[in-house]
Amino acid sequence: MLKELHLRKVGPCDELDLQLMPRLNLITGDNGLGKSFLLDIAWWAMTRQWPRALNKELVSGYVARPQSAKEGSIEFVVEGKANKEVRYKSTFSARDESWTGKAGRPHNPGLVLYAMADGGFAVWDPARNYWKKVGGQDVQDRVPAYVFSPRDVWDGLQDPERGQLCNGLLSDWAGWQKEGGAPFEQLCAVLATLSESNSEPLKPGPLTRISLDDARDIPTLETPYGKAVPVLHASSGVRRIIALAYLLVWSWQEHVKACALIEEQTTQQVVFLIDEIEAHLHPRWQRAIVSALLNVTQALARDARVQLVVATHSPLVMASAEPRFDAQLDAWFDLDLVSGSPAREPQVRLAQRPFERLGDVSRWLVSEAFDLPSPRSREAEVLIEQAETLVDEEDASAQEAQELTQKLEGVLGGIDPFWSRWRFAGAQRGWWTLPEPGQPVSKPAARKRTRT
Ligand SMILES: Nc1ncnc2c1ncn2[C@@H]1O[C@H](COP(=O)(O)OP(=O)(O)O)[C@@H](O)[C@H]1O
Ligand SMILES: [Mg+2]
Structure with a gap:
């Protein structure tokens, strides 16, 4: 679980200090003020991996470059097993183009999931990606993390040396459905919870073929008009939801299997970073997604604490958090451009704002979250x-x-x-x-x- 982030001379802000809360953390701010960047940094702080460094097909998640290598620093506090907190400070080595700090095995933050805005996804699993001891030395020679481009999510993830790391949504869903075991039940349950309305739940239909030239059994979804639609033909909104559902189930299933292999308990902490949570979603869905994701993640990892860090541009997402928001567990952070003295150009600032229940979406539009003069x-x-x-x-x-x-x-x-x-x-x-x-x-x- 991530507790604090402190950036100096890196990214759009000269100085940024973030004290995260244990459950829901909402981040708002104009385009380009650094929400996605902050999530990349959060992912790196917990995993010490930059997503783009592990998958060249990604178009985001590059190694952070400080404004000045001498002054740039990233400091963070991670809470791991037995509520133990560890502080780590890292500076940038321009020569090595990497962030360095105290050497050795990093702290274990639990299972870390990162859903990127464009459909990419990254998973860091303490049972599969953590360091191991070789000859008495801590070394990282496992798969460093599972980083999926949007395409890998559907078709599978390969590693040039290690082979097939994940079969992908199409193959796993079809396989799970044929098996009819626990993974398929979980997938159905997650899809039902993520459905925007109970009257039209996302429900898998029979497997099908979509072309004479394509030998794959393609999963389908039932529709309100009685026809099962192949998931490859589903709308972008539905595809975003089923990709999230699949990756949650896959990550947790694999974590449980890996824990059984290494004879360890499943993790006590899950951190889920989600960029532009509303991407492609109809307003009805935007209104339900935060609460639904919190519920499904908690239902999968029943004994773990679940922390969500969510970037959003959607007033509906903010309004939908109102019934659930608890200032003891949750927080709202806002990135803004603040004009300084006449001699200085405006600065990007992050502020934690008191979360007030505004009651309707128009009020959220004209609030500090979105700064519109009128809706x-x-x-x-x-x-x-x-x-x-x-x-x-x-x-x-x-x-x-x-x-x-x-x-x-x-x-x-x-x-x-x-x-x-x-x-x-x-x-x-x-x-x-x-x-x-x-x-x-x-x-x-x-x-x-x-x-x-
Ligand atoms: N790898 C990087 N190194 C340094 N700064 C970066 C990097 N990636 C993004 N940024 C900073 O973040 C800004 C883009 O912000 P971004 O996170 O995409 O905004 P938002 O998600 O809020 O629209 C860039 O203008 C740049 O200042
Ligand atoms: Mg962004």
Whole structure:
């Protein structure tokens, strides 16, 4: 489990300090402010591997390069077995292009899973990827981690020296389904929990073929319209969900088998890093995904503590965390561009924000999480700004106000709450009169839309 991260002169922030909570950690922030980068660093801190270094097909997860090799540092605190905390500080060696620190066997943070935004996935399993003793020395000569490109998730992961590391979703799902044992039951259960609605659960259908030239038995999903759809033809949203379901089941199954082989207990900690958790998902799904993932991961690793670190751009994801959020267990962090002194360019800052229940998605859009001035279209926002300015202008005329009203009618819906403010402000300025109570609303709000 990851407890702290402290970065100096590495990534978009000059200084970044993150104190993670034990269960759900939400990270928001504009594009390019370093959410994915932070997850890459978190993955590295726990596994000491950079995803891209282990799989050249990835388009992210490169070794972090500090702003200056002399000043850059990454420091972190990991909690491992028996709640023991270990602090580690690493600096960058420009010559070796690598991060170095105290030598030797790193601390065991538990099972670490990382779902990347583009569908790549990485697994570090303490039973399969940890160091071993050879001739009394700690050495890392196991598979360093399982890093899947989006394609590897479906077709399998090979290692040039070690051979087949994972069969991939298509082959494993078909194999598990034919066997009809525990892995298939688990997969069905995980798919059902991740389904966005109970009335239409994701349910495997019969295996099928999709071409004369393709000898693979392809898994299918039942659909509400009665036809089973091959998973290769499923929508991107469904494919993202089934890939997550498969990788969770695969990672846990393999961990359990490996623990049996080495005669050790299964891990007490699972850390799940998820970038752009909403990627490809319909709003209905975005509303359910955080809670569902927390539930399935906890259900698989029943005796372990599960920590989630989630980056998101979705107000629905934030709103959906409201019923579950507990300040003793969870936290929300926000990356922002903060203007400094006039002489300095703006700086990227990470702040932990108090999580308030805002109740609806529009409020999340205009909150510090997403910093929008209003949840409307950009055009409406500009006109509303003009309207607010006009109200404050001493010599604004009724005609100007009427012209602006016409423009507003072209972009604002009839029930937009701004109309009542505009009506009232205009009446106070004497631009028009408000109707008597009980009378039909007349100009300007209810005027017929005029087309030009
Ligand atoms: N390997 C790297 N080394 C150093 N900085 C990096 C690296 N990868 C990403 N970054 C930093 O992160 C920024 C991109 O942020 P990113 O995490 O993709 O943003 P977000 O996910 O919030 O949209 C880049 O502008 C750069 O400053
Ligand atoms: Mg990103």
